[in-house]
Amino acid sequence: MANEFAARTSVEQVEEGAELAPKFDADGLIPAVTTAAQTGELLMVGYMNAEALRKTIETGEAHYWSRSRQVLWHKGATSGLVQKVVELMIDDDQDCVWLKVDVSGNGASCHVGYRTCFYRRVPLGAGSSKKLEFTESEKVFDPKVVYGDAPNPTKL
Amino acid sequence: MANEFAARTSVEQVEEGAELAPKFDADGLIPAVTTAAQTGELLMVGYMNAEALRKTIETGEAHYWSRSRQVLWHKGATSGLVQKVVELMIDDDQDCVWLKVDVSGNGASCHVGYRTCFYRRVPLGAGSSKKLEFTESEKVFDPKVVYGDAPNPTKL
Numbered sequence: 037m038a039n040e041f042a043a044r045t046s047v048e049q050v051e052e053g054a055e056l057a058p059k060f061d062a063d064g065l066i067p068a069v070t071t072a073a074q075t076g077e078l079l080m081v082g083y084m085n086a087e088a089l090r091k092t093i094e095t096g097e098a099h100y101w102s103r104s105r106q107v108l109w110h111k112g113a114t115s116g117l118v119q120k121v122v123e124l125m126i127d128d129d130q131d132c133v134w135l136k137v138d139v140s141g142n143g144a145s146c147h148v149g150y151r152t153c154f155y156r157r158v159p160l161g162a163g164s165s166k167k168l169e170f171t172e173s174e175k176v177f178d179p180k181v182v183y184g185d186a187p188n189p190t191k192l
Numbered sequence: 193m194a195n196e197f198a199a200r201t202s203v204e205q206v207e208e209g210a211e212l213a214p215k216f217d218a219d220g221l222i223p224a225v226t227t228a229a230q231t232g233e234l235l236m237v238g239y240m241n242a243e244a245l246r247k248t249i250e251t252g253e254a255h256y257w258s259r260s261r262q263v264l265w266h267k268g269a270t271s272g273l274v275q276k277v278v279e280l281m282i283d284d285d286q287d288c289v290w291l292k293v294d295v296s297g298n299g300a301s302c303h304v305g306y307r308t309c310f311y312r313r314v315p316l317g318a319g320s321s322k323k324l325e326f327t328e329s330e331k332v333f334d335p336k337v338v339y340g341d342a343p344n345p346t347k348l
Contacts, residue, residue, distance in 0.1 A: 041322070044348045045348075046348070047344055047346045047348070050346060050348065051304050051346055052304070053324070054312075054323045054324045054325075054326075055323070055324070056314060056322040056323070056324055059347075059348075067223060067237060069225050069234055069237060071227075071232070071234065075232070076227070076231070076232020076233070077232070078225055078227065078281075078290045080283070081223060081225060081283070081288045093314060093315075093316055093317075093320050093322065094316075094317070094318050094320065095318075096316045096317065121316060123313060124313065124314040124316060125234075125310040125311075125312065125313055125314070125327070126310065126312055126314055126324065127236070127237070127309040127310050128302055128303065128304045128306070128309045128311070128346065129345070129346040129347070132237045132309075133314070134234045134310045146284055147284065148207050148208070148284045150284070153283040153284045153288075154281040154282065154283050154290045155281075155284070156210075156281065156282055157279060157280065157281055158212060158249060158280040158281070158282055158289070159249075160249055160250075160252045160277060160280060161249075161250070161252065162250050162251075164249050164250065166197070166211075166212040166249065167210045167211070167212070168209070168210045168211070168212055168282065169210075170210075171281070188203055189285070190203045190206060190207055190284065190285040191215075191285070192200045192201075192202070192203070192206065192215075
């Protein structure tokens with residue numbers, strides 16, 4: 037696919053310019069950090085290829101590239117939990133984007149059924165047990181009901 | 193280096209368990225999303241190897257792996273802008289961590305001199321110009337003063 041964004045020609049252009057010149061990695065992907073627009077809570081980190089980024093910009097709804105399923109992924113197409121993009125930001129060297137979104141429905145973003153993918157805390161300190169502490173006690177949906185027998189995207 | 197974290201043995205263990213069993217990619221890295229604990233603002237996205245993750249846990253200060261310099265990177269060692277980790281979270285499939293940090297000094301986290309690395313907005317909509325809009329108008333420090341003639345980490 038031809039690169040539909042600006043070519044990267046100088047550090048100054050990339051860092052201080054107004055041209056959208058995203059850097060896709062060797063797999064053609066750029067990481068996308070998605071937070072809840074209202075609360076600032078981190079919901080998920082996904083990846084976009086050029087098509088996913090373009091569709092996100094043009095439709096105002098989050099599109100990702102599913103690395104586990106190897107398909108363009110319109111978030112919410114299965115679960116109904118579409119992410120409406122309130123603001124889309126790009127970082128200094130344009131190798132990462134930040135989506136601030138409103139989530140429809142019950143506000144869940146995690147395939148396990150929690151509100152956010154980040155529901156466990158790692159204890160800190162020199163003597164840390166490294167035993168994870170759950171910060172969400174109840175799931176907001178039942179993944180079996182929502183996804184049926186679709187394969188779990190988690191890879192070992 | 194031996195993996196000092198738990199082995200990944202099942203989806204249930206990884207998603208619903210209390211063992212810290214992070215997934216490092218082919219380069220031995222896991223992405224780390226860093227937000228300001230007070231405001232929820234996204235400051236940066238970096239990468240950690242196993243040593244950086246362990247040092248972050250043990251010291252409570254953010255350590256990353258610098259992909260451009262290929263060294264363990266104690267954030268703030270050069271600039272003085274150390275990130276104190278208030279809370280460290282890990283996601284469902286344990287392939288991403290989230291650091292909520294307090295930044296010392298002037299609160300800057302971006303090597304270009306802005307407060308956050310995400311200082312430009314991508315306009316949305318079917319007719320988007322894709323011309324970036326700056327959301328920070330002034331730098332909070334002068335990179336030349338802070339970093340001297342150290343090489344710029346941005347790669348084209």
